[in-house]
Structure formats: C-alpha cells, structure tokens
Amino acid sequence: MHKSENFYYVEALVSRLLIDDGDFPHIQDEYYRMQAGIVGEEKLQRTLADYHFKEDAKVLYNFECINDKGFSHQIDALILTTRFLLIVEVKQISGTLFYKPAFHEFSRQTEEGILENFPNPFDQAFRHQLFLSNWLENWGIQLPVLFIVVNANIRTKLDQSLNNSPIIHLSGMPQFLEELYKKYEMVNVDLNDLANKLSALSCRLPPRRKVKVGIHRLRNGVLCEKCHFQHVMRYNRGLWVCLQCGEKSKDAIFLALHQYRILISNRITNRELRAFVGIECKAVASKLLNRLQLEQFGSGRGVYYLIPENISGQIR
Ligand SMILES: [Zn+2]
Known part of the structure; x- marks a missing residue:
C-alpha cells in the first residue's frame, strides 16, 4: 500500500x-x-x-x-x-x-x-x-x-x-x-x-498541516506496533520485546527512529537516542547506532547521526 x-x-x-x-x-x-x-x-x-x-x-x-x-x-x-x-x-x-x-x-x-x-x-x-x-x-x-x-x-x-x-x-x-x-x-x-x-x-506531498511538537509532548520508547503503539518495548540482547503481547523484533527501532525523524529532527545524538528509546547505557546505545549504520557527523561532543529518509523502507 x-x-x-x-x-x-x-x-x-x-x-x-x-x-x-x-x-x-x-x-x-x-x-x-x-x-x-x-x-x-x-x-x-x-x-x-x-x-x-x-x-x-x-x-x-x-x-x-x-x-x-x-x-x-x-x-x-x-x-x-x-x-x-x-x-x-x-x-x-x-x-x-x-x-x-x-x-x-x-x-x-x-x-x-x-x-x-x-x-x-x-x-x-x-x-x-x-x-x-x-x-x-x-x-x-x-x-x-x-x-x-x-x-x-x-x-x-x-x-x-x-x-x-x-x-x-x-x-x-x-x-x-x-x-x-x-x-x-x-x-x-x-x-x-x-x-x-x-x-x-507526481511527487510525495508533505504533511498537510504540521503541529509543532517538542520532545516534551511525546511519549518515549520503542513502541509496539502490534499493540497499536500502546506499549513500550524493552531492549534485550539485540531484540525489542513487548511484555504485553510477547512480540519480539529486531527492527522495531526503525519505526521509532522514523517517527523521531518525522516529528523532531533527522539528526540524533547518542544522548538523544538514549532518552528517546529508553536505553540507559551509553555503550549499548553506541553499539546500537553502529548496528543501525546511521551516517555519523561532527566530532567529539558534537557527534550526531543522520536518520535517512528511507529508514521507513526498512519497516514496510
Ligand atoms: Zn505488543
């Protein structure tokens, strides 16, 4: 579709x-x-x-x-x-x-x-x-x-x-x-x-009417699509797990980043990622960012990652 x-x-x-x-x-x-x-x-x-x-x-x-x-x-x-x-x-x-x-x-x-x-x-x-x-x-x-x-x-x-x-x-x-x-x-x-x-x-039309939302108006976490985004998934050994329905997914993070890109920004730092998806450990977040193969920019404390437009292509 x-x-x-x-x-x-x-x-x-x-x-x-x-x-x-x-x-x-x-x-x-x-x-x-x-x-x-x-x-x-x-x-x-x-x-x-x-x-x-x-x-x-x-x-x-x-x-x-x-x-x-x-x-x-x-x-x-x-x-x-x-x-x-x-x-x-x-x-x-x-x-x-x-x-x-x-x-x-x-x-x-x-x-x-x-x-x-x-x-x-x-x-x-x-x-x-x-x-x-x-x-x-x-x-x-x-x-x-x-x-x-x-x-x-x-x-x-x-x-x-x-x-x-x-x-x-x-x-x-x-x-x-x-x-x-x-x-x-x-x-x-x-x-x-x-x-x-x-x-x-033809072209892809932009969203009709954008609501300005800051991160403080949003729920954090990788959300379970199967549960209509009602429940937050836990990260465990490379898998996102929904405690509510039992769904296990390697890719649920892509949807979360896709939503972050749409609502907040196409740039994300290690710290922002941790806050948004709910991972406490910086090293785990770094490993995850590596696995996601997001392009990295800046240096030192200014390092950020670019969430590509086609990240949604990985989910549907
Ligand atoms: Zn679920």
Whole structure:
C-alpha cells in the first residue's frame, strides 16, 4: 500500500503524543478517518485485482502532485486503459449521503440523525479531471479523462438525490468499467509512456498541516506496533520485546527512529537516542547506532547521526 506522507505524519503523532495533550483528540479523529480511507483503498485494490481488463491497463494508486499554480492534487486511483483514463475517488463515509446538485452541496446524515456537510467529491474529482485533461492535451494523447466516486462502505446508504451523480457502490465497479469499454473506442496510446509521464509529474506531498511538537509532548520508547503503539518495548540482547503481547523484533527501532525523524529532527545524538528509546547505557546505545549504520557527523561532543529518509523502507 502506497501511503501518503500525511498518513505517516499523523500516525507518528497519534502514536507518540501524550494522551492528555490538547491536540490528541482531533489528531486521533484524523487518524481514524485516514485509516478508514486506507481500508477503502484496499477494498478498491482487491476489486480491481479481481477484474479482467480487456486490453492493456495500468492502475496508479495514491497519485499525488503539485500543479503549476502550486496547488496539490491527491487522487486515490488512476486507471489507465487504451480507451479512457478513469479517476477514482474512494469514499468510506458512513450513514446516508445526500446531494443538492444546484448548490454543489454534499452531506451525510449519521445514524444518530446528525446532518453535516462534506467536501463535495464530484467537484474534487472534476478539478483533477480538468488538470489531467490539460496534460493529456499537452502530450497529444487523445484519451478521454473520466471520473467516478466509489463508495467502499457497504452499509452506507446513497439517497435518491444522488441519482444523477457519478457515484456507485464499489461492488458496481466491474459493470461500470464494462460499460465504459462499450462506450469508448480504442485510442492509439502507449500506456507505459503515459504512466512514465504521469510518474514524472507526481511527487510525495508533505504533511498537510504540521503541529509543532517538542520532545516534551511525546511519549518515549520503542513502541509496539502490534499493540497499536500502546506499549513500550524493552531492549534485550539485540531484540525489542513487548511484555504485553510477547512480540519480539529486531527492527522495531526503525519505526521509532522514523517517527523521531518525522516529528523532531533527522539528526540524533547518542544522548538523544538514549532518552528517546529508553536505553540507559551509553555503550549499548553506541553499539546500537553502529548496528543501525546511521551516517555519523561532527566530532567529539558534537557527534550526531543522520536518520535517512528511507529508514521507513526498512519497516514496510
Ligand atoms: Zn505488543
């Protein structure tokens, strides 16, 4: 799964912020929302993996880029076929969804009866459509750019007011694609070339909204991912052990350093490492730093280590 930088940032925050921190509740809400989004995207991946595309096709998940005006685009999935390019927005909103087309107002009613407005997914997707249509025209590619909003939560009810809107339940995706195949003619297009052009356009977007957190607002320790970061792991003979669930890991430290890098700094000293992961002995920390093969800078008391960006690549 291709997760966004924003997800890693919010995940790091929610697993590290002290529970009584003032920012904790809304960060936790945001984290749950993002997790639901990821579940939705995984369901879409399974549905598309099961679908038999007629001709050549490619799917790019979580396509992110910045346009020439400096604004960002985040698209859940781009389906590239030889007949059309389909933008897929995945929604995982519970309750009943309503739409007032004349006002572009998109809302949902929770099971408790609370009515609230949501960002309009059709307008979001339309904006992506305009953007990509422009690029395809620039590249001389005559592929129609289309979009669909896919609801991945089977319990969600779509109100009649959405009748004429491009939104379907995920289970309808295969039929929707079949209809597009019937409707559109094959175009002379090199999908590898198109995928390369789109990749060149894409970039990793930075976290949306950074909360300034000092180390004093964070929980220390190597935290157990299996226990949803609730428990601190102990270091014992080269292994990190969770006393709660029994998980033993050599690599749990990578995730801790990854979170340190995201939230605090990409530099860490021996002393900072000891304080953060909870090792008292300086020699043990030195040995650990050696094993982690972090690049070392400075000299004497000014020695620090650089936590590389791809340290997360070692964990997932
Ligand atoms: Zn555990």
